[in-house]
Amino acid sequence: MKPEDAPRAWTDMLDPKWKGRVATGHPAFSGCTGTWALGVKKVHGWTFFENLAKNNPRIGRSAVDPMTLIIAGECLVGVSSANNAYASIDKGNPIGVVHPSDGLVLCVTPSAIPAHAPHPNAARLFMEWMLSPDYARMITGDGSEPILEGIAPRPGMPALADQKVIPLTVDEIRTGVPELIEQWRETFGN
Amino acid sequence: MGRVSAYPWIGGNDNATITIRAKCREDPLSAGLPKIRRRSLPFDPLIILWIVLAAALVILVVNPLFRLVQTSLQDTDTGAFTWMNYVTAYSRPRYITAMLNSLRLGAGVTVLCLLFAVPIAWAVSRTDMPGKGIIRFLVLGAFVTPPYLGAIGWILLAGPNSGWLNRIWMGLTGAQEGLFNIYSFGGLTFNIAIYSFPYLFIFTTAALDLVSSEMEDAANILGAGILRTTLRVTLPMALPAILGGAIVTFLEAIALFGSPALIAIPARFNVVTTQLLQFFSQPIRAEVAAAYAVPLLLITVVMFGLQRQLVRRRGFVALTGKGGERRVMEIGPWRWVMLGYALFILCLAVLLPYIVLGQAALSKAWGRGFSLDNLTLHNFTYLLFEHDTAARSVMNSFTYAAAAACIAITLGLSIAYIASRRLLPFSGVLSFLCMAPFVVPGIVLAIAFYAAYAPPPFALYGTATILILAFATRFLPVGYSAADAAIRAINPEMEEAVRILGGGRLTAIRQVMAPLMKRSLIGAWLLVFIPATRELSSAMFLYGPKTRTMSVMLMDMSEEGNFESLAALGFLLLISTLVIVGIATALLGRDFMLRRER
Numbered sequence: 001m002k003p004e005d006a007p008r009a010w011t012d013m014l015d016p017k018w019k020g021r022v023a024t025g026h027p028a029f030s031g032c033t034g035t036w037a038l039g040v041k042k043v044h045g046w047t048f049f050e051n052l053a054k055n056n057p058r059i060g061r062s063a064v065d066p067m068t069l070i071i072a073g074e075c076l077v078g079v080s081s082a083n084n085a086y087a088s089i090d091k092g093n094p095i096g097v098v099h100p101s102d103g104l105v106l107c108v109t110p111s112a113i114p115a116h117a118p119h120p121n122a123a124r125l126f127m128e129w130m131l132s133p134d135y136a137r138m139i140t141g142d143g144s145e146p147i148l149e150g151i152a153p154r155p156g157m158p159a160l161a162d163q164k165v166i167p168l169t170v171d172e173i174r175t176g177v178p179e180l181i182e183q184w185r186e187t188f189g190n
Numbered sequence: 191m192g193r194v195s196a197y198p199w200i201g202g203n204d205n206a207t208i209t210i211r212a213k214c215r216e217d218p219l220s221a222g223l224p225k226i227r228r229r230s231l232p233f234d235p236l237i238i239l240w241i242v243l244a245a246a247l248v249i250l251v252v253n254p255l256f257r258l259v260q261t262s263l264q265d266t267d268t269g270a271f272t273w274m275n276y277v278t279a280y281s282r283p284r285y286i287t288a289m290l291n292s293l294r295l296g297a298g299v300t301v302l303c304l305l306f307a308v309p310i311a312w313a314v315s316r317t318d319m320p321g322k323g324i325i326r327f328l329v330l331g332a333f334v335t336p337p338y339l340g341a342i343g344w345i346l347l348a349g350p351n352s353g354w355l356n357r358i359w360m361g362l363t364g365a366q367e368g369l370f371n372i373y374s375f376g377g378l379t380f381n382i383a384i385y386s387f388p389y390l391f392i393f394t395t396a397a398l399d400l401v402s403s404e405m406e407d408a409a410n411i412l413g414a415g416i417l418r419t420t421l422r423v424t425l426p427m428a429l430p431a432i433l434g435g436a437i438v439t440f441l442e443a444i445a446l447f448g449s450p451a452l453i454a455i456p457a458r459f460n461v462v463t464t465q466l467l468q469f470f471s472q473p474i475r476a477e478v479a480a481a482y483a484v485p486l487l488l489i490t491v492v493m494f495g496l497q498r499q500l501v502r503r504r505g506f507v508a509l510t511g512k513g514g515e516r517r518v519m520e521i522g523p524w525r526w527v528m529l530g531y532a533l534f535i536l537c538l539a540v541l542l543p544y545i546v547l548g549q550a551a552l553s554k555a556w557g558r559g560f561s562l563d564n565l566t567l568h569n570f571t572y573l574l575f576e577h578d579t580a581a582r583s584v585m586n587s588f589t590y591a592a593a594a595a596c597i598a599i600t601l602g603l604s605i606a607y608i609a610s611r612r613l614l615p616f617s618g619v620l621s622f623l624c625m626a627p628f629v630v631p632g633i634v635l636a637i638a639f640y641a642a643y644a645p646p647p648f649a650l651y652g653t654a655t656i657l658i659l660a661f662a663t664r665f666l667p668v669g670y671s672a673a674d675a676a677i678r679a680i681n682p683e684m685e686e687a688v689r690i691l692g693g694g695r696l697t698a699i700r701q702v703m704a705p706l707m708k709r710s711l712i713g714a715w716l717l718v719f720i721p722a723t724r725e726l727s728s729a730m731f732l733y734g735p736k737t738r739t740m741s742v743m744l745m746d747m748s749e750e751g752n753f754e755s756l757a758a759l760g761f762l763l764l765i766s767t768l769v770i771v772g773i774a775t776a777l778l779g780r781d782f783m784l785r786r787e788r
Contacts, residue, residue: 021351026455028471029749058373058456061749065456068751071555072345073352084751091555092564185284185468189458 007077009102010040014051022057023066023078027181032063032081032107034177037184039105039166041176046183053187063107070095081107086143086154097143099158103166106145236695240614243604247623250601250663254638255487255626261641262480275481279469285482288460292444293489295379295461299443300436302383306535307390308425308432313528315398316424318518321529328536333388334767335540336724336741338448339760340385342748343543345452346550348372354546373457382449384539386439392717393435393675397428400679403517416521434671437493438628444486445631447727448745462486463727466633470731476637483634487626494625551757569758577755579738584762587740588770590654591722594661598669598718599711601662606674607699611682624670627663632727635664640731652734660728665718672714676707716774720767 007013013022025033040048058075060066066078067085071093085097111130113123129135136146140154153159168176265272280286313319314326332340347353348370356368371377401424409419425432447463454464462482469479521528554566573580605624609617627635639660644651650659680703688698726741733742740763747756 028468059458060456061451062751064749064751068748068753069349071751072349074349075351088555088751093555189284190455190460190464 001076003096006096006098007100008098009100011044011048011102013077013079014048014055016055018055018077020056020058021074021076022052022055023069023075024052024057024059025063025065025079026059026061027177027184029061030063031177033079034180035107035168035173036063036079036105038173038176038180039103039168041180042168042172043103043166046187049184049187057188059188059190067095082143082145082157083139086157090142097157099163101164103164104160105166105168236608236613239604240608240617240620243601243608243620246601247605247620250659250666251623251626254635254642254663255630257641258480258630258634258638259484261477262484264477266477275477276484278475278478279482284460285465288465289462289482289485291375291454291459292462292486295375295382296440296444298376298379299383299386300440302379303387303390303439304432304436306383306387307435308394309528310532310535311391311394311398312420312424313525313532315395316401316420316519317521317525317528319521319525319528319532321533325529325532325536328533328540329388329391330768330771331544331764332385332536332539333392334720334724334764334771335385335543336448336726336744336760336763337382337385337446338452338726338741338744338748339547339724339763340539340543341381341449341452342753342756342760343547344372344377344381344384346546347542348377355542372453375457375459378449378453378457381453382443382446384535385449386442387535387539389442390432390435390439393431393438394428396675397431398424401427406519416519419519431675434675437496438667438671441490441493441628445628445727447631447633447730448741451745452748463631463633466631470633470637476641479634479637483631486634487630490626490628494622494628547757547760550753551761553754555754569754570762573755573758573762580743580759582736583738583740583743584766586654586737587723587763588766590658590661590739591719591725593658594665594722595669595715595719597658597662598666599673599715602666602669602671602714603673603677603711606670606677607703610674610677611685621670621674625667628667632664632725633730635660636728636731639663639728651732652737654737656732657729657737657739660732661722661725664725664728665722668721669714669718672717673711676710676714677703679710680706712774712777716771720771723767724763 007015007018027034027037037049058066058069060069063079063081064084066075066080067088069075070078071088082097082099085095089095089097111127113120113127117123131148133148133151136148136151140146140151143154143157145160146153262275263271263273265274310325310329314322319325345353347355348368350356350368350371350373353368353370353372355370359365359369360367372381405423405427406419409423414422444462447467450461450464451467454461460468466479466482469475469482551569552566553564554568555564575581602624605617605620608614609621630638639656640651642648643656643659650656684702684706685695685698688702689695693701724741725739726745729739729742730745733739740759744756744759744763747753747759
């Protein structure tokens with residue numbers, strides 16, 4: 001596959017030339033895939049998925065499954081998280097990453113301390129560290145997005161501020177994803 | 191009434207003893223019998239054993255299943271009785287489709303397994319086919335391969351675009367599309383069958399090994415050829431074992447979780463187990479899942495009843511203690527045909543998948559294919575020395591499996607003995623309970639255990655205890671069937687001889703039954719132990735941070751796309767299993783599922 005053939009936007013995955021060669025995770029197994037589907041539904045409506053179904057996508061479970069299928073050569077394009085893709089590139093697999101022009105979906109991983117945690121101060125310290133420049137620099141290595149200003153992403157990766165992001169609130173995700181899972185099953189069959 | 195005084199000492203026909211004893215208790219006239227006759231019916235210590243066994247089965251089988259059924263008939267919030275869960279469980283066409291898919295899958299797998307296992311078993315057991323050692327070894331290889339590992343191997347082989355077989359096909363013919371698609375109903379059926387047929391092979395060879403050549407000779411003398419003898423004499427003798435094995439295969443196939451998760455989900459159809467996973471994922475609807483699982487229980491009850499009817503009608507006793515000559519049949523050039531067939535099936539089950547898995551295990555990145563600069567041993571050293579939990583999960587798997595096998599065999603053996611010799615009333619109930627877990631798919635069993643033992647006062651969730659108990663329950667039917675087969679193969683006349691000569695039942699068991707059954711029991715133990723080391727579906731919902739098993743870890747790795755480490759872990763599992771089987775073989779003087787060449 002030549003770089004100029006690669007899709008540029010989510011909607012490019014609907015091109016019949018990818019029939020049977022598109023991979024995604026499953027929203028019921030992967031929160032990340034669920035958030036992604038919700039974001040795309042918000043921008044393009046559910047018709048996006050009805051059209052995707054016509055392209056006979058290969059649906060795995062986790063957001064990493066598409067990576068596996070692409071590395072195998074089973075599929076040619078797929079939806080995954082950037083850090084998975086870059087980790088796989090670093091292992092020497094011949095794949096590339098596209099940041100779609102119609103909007104990234106951020107897969108946010110919040111952290112919390114249980115009310116009755118045995119060592120709340122240690123947990124607080126750990127969370128402080130997760131918000132530190134050290135941590136931010138560390139995670140850029142595998143292609144995760146640094147959220148601190150002034151820390152550049154992994155070389156070759158566009159900065160978050162320069163890209164279109166599909167905004168989703170916590171409430172939208174909480175109520176939207178379970179509903180979406182049912183819709184997904186009706187459209188894709190399982 | 192003269193028989194009453196005679197039988198309890200001799201113990202000739204146990205059935206008669208029981209009925210007569212029962213009569214004595216009920217019959218008001220018996221109160222007037224002379225004292226000596228009453229003393230001839232002493233308190234039977236077997237009653238205590240019966241109570242212990244019944245209690246164990248209540249803990250392992252009755253209580254969890256009761257909680258399952260109870261949950262299915264309860265409103266989760268109010269606890270009130272309701273049929274609504276059943277309505278929900280069957281309200282959508284796709285839920286029904288999943289159930290029909292499972293039945294079709296079970297039937298397809300069973301038919302394929304019969305085609306794979308019976309000819310190979312016959313050739314290995316009864317004919318002069320060459321290379322029996324290697325065939326038995328490869329069947330063992332298929333048997334110890336976890337189905338989900340085999341499924342991954344076959345995804346690498348028969349993925350419609352990338353599979354090695356399809357790439358070779360496209361390369362040879364210039365075709366645009368591959369020949370095989372593992373992501374299909376047929377693909378899943380084939381994949382499960384190729385790793386399930388060893389069960390049927392073991393059941394069939396065990397039975398065929400016991401068929402005396404005298405019967406075949408008789409058929410030959412009467413003018414029957416090899417084919418006619420085999421079809422009319424040899425195979426019918428083994429029919430109960432083959433049918434029993436087929437039923438086991440069917441139930442095992444519909445209960446399987448790992449392969450459908452890997453193949454059916456991408457192929458976009460559901461079977462019962464993947465549908466159950468949906469009910470258990472957020473928002474968890476355990477009550478609907480329970481309702482969905484209950485009809486499967488009924489299917490198994492019916493099938494088990496059917497099997498018992500079949501076996502009862504043809505009460506064969508093949509091993510009589512009188513000795514019978516067993517020779518192999520000479521089948522001429524056909525022995526090469528049989529060898530070719532056996533090798534072909536075992537290539538599909540063992541050789542091809544392990545070549546591609548080996549490539550992945552030894553690769554830095556398996557997508558880069560077979561090349562020298564892609565070679566590494568790091569995946570193995572990583573798992574053994576660097577990974578946080580891999581070594582521990584390997585240890586967990588083997589410890590839990592050993593403990594579960596001991597429980598299952600002890601229970602299964604005791605109950606099979608009581609039932610087959612009809613020592614105590616209601617032993618049929620006990621043996622039914624031993625077989626009942628077969629109907630319960632592993633994930634449902636896990637939820638039943640969760641419902642029964644996770645809340646206080648037990649609070650066992652995530653502990654080794656709950657995993658061991660769940661594994662023991664899950665494989666109790668295997669332990670029971672194997673023990674039952676071992677007991678049925680021994681004619682009671684040998685025990686009766688002991689008792690006529692004045693020995694008690696315990697003497698008969700110790701001096702006659704134990705030596706005769708020692709080997710088949712170690713074989714039975716391994717039949718439980720090996721699947722327990724790779725058990726996935728019941729572990730999925732019960733493990734805790736410190737009790738993760740190897741199977742759970744393999745599944746996690748498959749979802750992480752970490753195929754290099756996954757394949758390496760699969761090899762570690764395979765090697766350690768083979769080492770254990772090797773030690774057992776050395777101790778036994780034969781393989782657990784095979785006899786030495788005669």
